[in-house]
Amino acid sequence: MPNDAQDDEFEVGPKPAAPRPGLSLKARAVGLLSRREHSRAELERKLAPHAESAEALAKVLDELAQAGWQSDVRFVQGWVHRKAPAHGLARISQDLRLQGVGSEEIAKVQAELKNSEFERAKAVWSKKFSQRETPLSTSEYAKQGRFLASRGFSMDIIHRVLKGTSDHES
Known part of the structure; x- marks a missing residue:
């Protein structure tokens, strides 16, 4: 009967790799910032699960801001x-x-x-509906108004765009 000590010597398969330490907070932050700009709050939210403490995270974010990276x-x-x-x-x-x-x-x-709200709304409306005259039916008017509202334009701007008034008219 084989000895238990002998079984330990002949393990089959690869040994599990030693746990590799994760990236530092600063390295993670620089990696995120190298892809695109992040607000401080957004960066803080993304890095929080990897931080040892809130103070350590705040220190790293302060360093990045002071260095001009964020x-x-x-x-x-x-x-x-x-x-x-x-x-x-x-x-x-x-x-x-x-x-x-x-x-x-x-x-x-x-x-x-x-100051550019009306022009931007007019450009968005023109691109989507590709017509220069105002909508004819009330359902088409409502549809186009909902579209502009979903883009975040005010009701005043929407009415002016759909009625075809210029920026200086009320």
Whole structure:
């Protein structure tokens, strides 16, 4: 009868690899930031499961911000640049709030975009419906209004676009 000690010497199959330590918080953060800009709140949410403590996470985020690798201002600029041509103020503001951007930054964005709201709504409407005249039926008017509302444009802007009034008329 074979000895138990002998069985241990002749294990079949590969040995399990030793657990490899995970990436540091800073390495994970830099990896995320190398793909695209992140708001501080978004980065914090993504890194929290890997952090030993909230203090360690805050320290890493502070270091990244101080070094210029993470910037909420840069995040907001990029977000607005991508989203503004297709969305209204309400949608952009809501999206930024969901990304953890502060109300001061959101107010700045609203002030910057307010003057171009009508032109952006008109461009979105023209691209989608490819017609230059106003909608004829009430169901078509409602359909087009819902579309613009879903993009975050205000009711005042929607009415002006669908009635075919210019930006300076009321």
